[in-house]
Amino acid sequence: MPFDWQKKYCERVGHMYGSMTRKLMHLIADPDVISFGGGLPASDLFPLERVKQVVDDTLESDGAAILQYGTSEGYGPLRRAVAERYVQRGFDITDENVLVTSGAQQGIDLVSKILIDKGDAVLVEDPTFLTALQAFSLFQARYLTVPVDGEGMRVDLLPEILRDNDVKFIYVMPNFQNPSGVTISLERRKELLKTAQQYGVPILEDDPYGELRYSGEALPTLKELDDGEQVMYLSSFSKVLSPGMRVCALIAPDEVMGKLVFAKQAADLHTDNLAQRIVYGFLERDFLDPHIQVIINSYRRRRDAMLEAMDRHFPAEVSWTKPDGGIFLWVTLPEGMDAMDLFERAVRAKVAYVPGSCYYANGGGDNKMRLNFSASDEERIELGIQRLAKVIETNMG
Amino acid sequence: MPFDWQKKYCERVGHMYGSMTRKLMHLIADPDVISFGGGLPASDLFPLERVKQVVDDTLESDGAAILQYGTSEGYGPLRRAVAERYVQRGFDITDENVLVTSGAQQGIDLVSKILIDKGDAVLVEDPTFLTALQAFSLFQARYLTVPVDGEGMRVDLLPEILRDNDVKFIYVMPNFQNPSGVTISLERRKELLKTAQQYGVPILEDDPYGELRYSGEALPTLKELDDGEQVMYLSSFSKVLSPGMRVCALIAPDEVMGKLVFAKQAADLHTDNLAQRIVYGFLERDFLDPHIQVIINSYRRRRDAMLEAMDRHFPAEVSWTKPDGGIFLWVTLPEGMDAMDLFERAVRAKVAYVPGSCYYANGGGDNKMRLNFSASDEERIELGIQRLAKVIETNMG
Numbered sequence: 128m129p130f131d132w133q134k135k136y137c138e139r140v141g142h143m144y145g146s147m148t149r150k151l152m153h154l155i156a157d158p159d160v161i162s163f164g165g166g167l168p169a170s171d172l173f174p175l176e177r178v179k180q181v182v183d184d185t186l187e188s189d190g191a192a193i194l195q196y197g198t199s200e201g202y203g204p205l206r207r208a209v210a211e212r213y214v215q216r217g218f219d220i221t222d223e224n225v226l227v228t229s230g231a232q233q234g235i236d237l238v239s240k241i242l243i244d245k246g247d248a249v250l251v252e253d254p255t256f257l258t259a260l261q262a263f264s265l266f267q268a269r270y271l272t273v274p275v276d277g278e279g280m281r282v283d284l285l286p287e288i289l290r291d292n293d294v295k296f297i298y299v300m301p302n303f304q305n306p307s308g309v310t311i312s313l314e315r316r317k318e319l320l321k322t323a324q325q326y327g328v329p330i331l332e333d334d335p336y337g338e339l340r341y342s343g344e345a346l347p348t349l350k351e352l353d354d355g356e357q358v359m360y361l362s363s364f365s366k367v368l369s370p371g372m373r374v375c376a377l378i379a380p381d382e383v384m385g386k387l388v389f390a391k392q393a394a395d396l397h398t399d400n401l402a403q404r405i406v407y408g409f410l411e412r413d414f415l416d417p418h419i420q421v422i423i424n425s426y427r428r429r430r431d432a433m434l435e436a437m438d439r440h441f442p443a444e445v446s447w448t449k450p451d452g453g454i455f456l457w458v459t460l461p462e463g464m465d466a467m468d469l470f471e472r473a474v475r476a477k478v479a480y481v482p483g484s485c486y487y488a489n490g491g492g493d494n495k496m497r498l499n500f501s502a503s504d505e506e507r508i509e510l511g512i513q514r515l516a517k518v519i520e521t522n523m524g
Numbered sequence: 525m526p527f528d529w530q531k532k533y534c535e536r537v538g539h540m541y542g543s544m545t546r547k548l549m550h551l552i553a554d555p556d557v558i559s560f561g562g563g564l565p566a567s568d569l570f571p572l573e574r575v576k577q578v579v580d581d582t583l584e585s586d587g588a589a590i591l592q593y594g595t596s597e598g599y600g601p602l603r604r605a606v607a608e609r610y611v612q613r614g615f616d617i618t619d620e621n622v623l624v625t626s627g628a629q630q631g632i633d634l635v636s637k638i639l640i641d642k643g644d645a646v647l648v649e650d651p652t653f654l655t656a657l658q659a660f661s662l663f664q665a666r667y668l669t670v671p672v673d674g675e676g677m678r679v680d681l682l683p684e685i686l687r688d689n690d691v692k693f694i695y696v697m698p699n700f701q702n703p704s705g706v707t708i709s710l711e712r713r714k715e716l717l718k719t720a721q722q723y724g725v726p727i728l729e730d731d732p733y734g735e736l737r738y739s740g741e742a743l744p745t746l747k748e749l750d751d752g753e754q755v756m757y758l759s760s761f762s763k764v765l766s767p768g769m770r771v772c773a774l775i776a777p778d779e780v781m782g783k784l785v786f787a788k789q790a791a792d793l794h795t796d797n798l799a800q801r802i803v804y805g806f807l808e809r810d811f812l813d814p815h816i817q818v819i820i821n822s823y824r825r826r827r828d829a830m831l832e833a834m835d836r837h838f839p840a841e842v843s844w845t846k847p848d849g850g851i852f853l854w855v856t857l858p859e860g861m862d863a864m865d866l867f868e869r870a871v872r873a874k875v876a877y878v879p880g881s882c883y884y885a886n887g888g889g890d891n892k893m894r895l896n897f898s899a900s901d902e903e904r905i906e907l908g909i910q911r912l913a914k915v916i917e918t919n920m921g
Contacts, residue, residue: 130754132779137641143786173591194570194766229792244534261790357527369591371797382529389540393658395626399796400768
C-alpha cells in the first residue's frame, strides 16, 4: 500500500506559488519555438576560455583546499575582492559584511528565514520577481504591493502602507527590474530610503542587472545611499558571469551577518568551493569588467532589435517599456486581452513569453507579458516579434 | 542611528541551535592543536588529478551548458547514473526519484521545509547529527529522542513514542552514525521500518558513510528494505569524493518529489553545474569505486591506530565505541566528568574534540566526546590520544 504523504505535508506546501511557469516552460522545449520566456544570459557569450584558464590554475595551486570543506561565510579572498569592488563604488563595508550565497535565490531564502514568521507582511513591487515570491511564500509571508510605473516603484504610496501595516521588509529591484525592465529614479530611491528609515523597515535590494546598462546614467544603489545599516544588497554573478555556478554576494549590515551565516550553515554548509574560486579568479585577474563590456555591447543590440521590431510589427494598441539595461521588457496588451489565454496560441505559432500575471503577488496583470531579449540573436528576435505580432493581431479580431 | 534589527527577527532566530561548536572550532585554529574535532575527510587522499581530468574534458565538451542555468532536479545524466548505481544495490527507483541537492545538509533543509510546521515533532537518535538539528530547529521542530546503544537506535522504545505522539518523520543515520560510530543491526532495521509503517511515519535515512566500511558485513539500507514508499534516502558525495563540491543525491518516493523539487527551486534554483559534472564523470568513468577503496584502506589504518592508542593510553574508567566504518568514534568518560569543562584544558594541551552534549537534542551526554580519525595520520593520532589521555587522567585527580 503506497504511503499517504498528503497527511504529512506541512502548511508551507499549500503555499507553493507559481508552479504555472514551470508548466509553461515545459511546453516550450521545442527548439523551433523562439522563446522570449526564460531569463537566460546568452550562451554564446560565456567566457569559456578564461573560465578554463582560471579553473586549471586554481586546481593546480589550491586543489586540496577546493575539494575540502569551506567556511559558511564564503572563500576569504572572494569576500575581500567583493568588498573592495563595492567600496570603490561607495559602499561603506568590509569583507565581514559579505556572505557568499548559492545564487541570489539562496540570499532571498536566507533573509526570509531570519525575518519572516507565518503571516508576516513583505512589501513588494507590483509586478515583482516571481521566484522571490516563491521563496517568501514558503515562509508563509503575505504581500503588500506597490505598483510600478515608468519611474519604478510608486514610493509616494509607501507612507500610508507602512503606517497602517507592520512590514517585515521591502523587497525591491531598483535597476531594470525583473519583469518590467523599469528603473527607479534617483529621487524615488532617496524617498524610498527615507520612508523606510522613518518607519524602521529593512530593505532587501536585489541588483542582478545593475552593471548591464546600455543607455542613460548609472544611479547610486539604495545600499550606497543608506546611512542607517538598513539595506541588505544582493549582488549575483549569474547575469554578469555565469548562472550555472550559483554564486552571489549578499552584502549585509554587521548585526544581521551572524544570523545569516547561521542560516547559511543550516541550509547547505557553504557554497561550492570551485565556483567561488572561479568568480574570485575573474575579479583578481580583472577578467570580469572586460567581459561585462562584451555582454553590454551585445545585449544593447538585442534590446534595440527587439524595440525596433515591436515598433514595426506590433499593433498601435499595444505598448511596452524601453529599458536602459537588464534583459527584459514588459508589454501591455489592449485592456481585456489575457496573456495567459494567448499563450497556447503563441506556442502553436512558435513563439513564447511569460504571462504577466505570474509576477503579481496578489493577482492582476492579465494583459501584461514579459519578453526577454538577451537569449536570442537579432534575427530570431525579428522573427519572434513578427510571430507574436500576428498572434496578438489575430486575437484582436 | 544604527538600525535595530532585533525587533525584526522572526521566531526562528530564537531557535538557532548549537552555535557552541562554531565557537569551539574557532578556538582550535592553532595548527599545533591536533584536532579530532572536525568531520573532515583526509585532504591528502583527494583524487585531484582525476578531478582535473574530468573538469578539463567536461568544460571542453559541455562548457556553455555548464555555465548556463541548469534544472532544479539536477543534471540528467547524473540523476540516471545515481539511479543505476542504487538499482544495482537493490533500490526500486528510477532517475525520477533522484533530486540533486547542494550537500546532504540541503536535503535535510528541503525535507524540513515540506514537512515541519512550528512545534511539529521530529524523532531523532540520542545522540544525533548536530547540523541536522540546526536545520530542523530553524523550522521550529521539537524533538523526541530514542537512545542509541551498541546496536544502534533502541527501536524497542519506538512503538510507545509513536503511539503517544504525532511524529512528522524519523531522522536516522543507520551506518557508522555521526557522532557515535554505531551501526543499527539488521534485526533492528527491520523492526524500525515495520514500526514506522505501522504508525505511518516517514523516515529520512542519512547515509554519508555507508560505503566506508572497514570491517564486518554490509547491511541493507532502510530504503532497500522499504516496500512502502516511506523512506527518503540521502546519498552524499562529501565523504566518498569531496565535500567542497556540495553534491548529494536525495532519493525520494514519486509522490514527494514534486514538492521537494519546488522547495529546491525556491532555495537556490539548482546545484552548481560543474560540481554535478565532476561527480557524474567519476561515476561514468568508474573512478569512484577505486577511489573509495583507497579511502577505506587509509581510514581503516587510522581507525585501528586510534583504537590501539586508546587501549594503550586511556584510563580503565573510560570506554569507547569500536566502529566498523565511517569517520568517528564516541568516548564515554567516567560519570560526573564533563567533556565541555575539559575542552579548554584539552586545547591548552594541544588536542581537541567535540563535547558530546552538542549532539543531544534535549540535553544530556555531558560525559561523552566525539573523536574523528579520518583527518589525522597515524602519528598525529598517537600523539593526540596521548595528550588527551593525560588531560583526562589529570582531571580524574
